[in-house]
Amino acid sequence: MYKISEFAEMTGLSKETLRYYAEVKLLEPAYIDQSNHYRYYDDGSYFLALLLSKLRGFGFTIQEMIAVMEDQSFEHLEDLLMKKRASIRGQIDELLARIGEIDEFLASGREERSDD
CATH class of the missing domain: 1.10.1660.10 (Multidrug-efflux Transporter Regulator; Chain: A; Domain 2)
Structure with missing residues (x-):
């Protein structure tokens, strides 16, 4: 103990x-x-x-x-882990999409400045 x-x-x-x-x-x-x-x-x-x-x-x-x-049998643990994995994968995809949007926004700002 x-x-x-x-x-x-x-x-x-x-x-x-x-x-x-x-x-x-x-x-x-x-x-x-x-x-x-x-x-x-x-x-x-x-x-x-x-x-x-x-x-x-x-x-x-x-x-x-x-x-x-x-x-207590932990019978559904694998299923829960797979769902959690899919949820995390979805969050990663969303974050990568946001990064892409930020990159596009920054690039458009740079283009506007170079046109001036």
């Missing part, structure tokens, strides 16, 4: 994030000592924390992460 500070260091998640994840029932401690209210995590919690950290890095919302954790 790991105290919250040890667990935070192991997983790269802050103590505040771990407390929040417990509050929203995303990742609850394996044990809470009733005498001092210290939170303890186990090896199973470690793997779930790594998964949550990875999902957060992929841009999953808290609600999406809760949906993944509620589906």
Whole structure:
């Protein structure tokens, strides 16, 4: 069992994030000592924390992460990851289109100045 500070260091998640994840029932401690209210995590919690950290890095919302954790079989995880990938690809395409518009706008401004 790991105290919250040890667990935070192991997983790269802050103590505040771990407390929040417990509050929203995303990742609850394996044990809470009733005498001092210290939170303890186990090896199973470690793997779930790594998964949550990875999902957060992929841009999953808290609600999406809760949906993944509620589906304990992780049967739909691949589908969710593919949807997230498509969403990110769409965002990239939109950003590239904006860059193209900016480039065109800059080029038209340069042409106007050179005509003067």
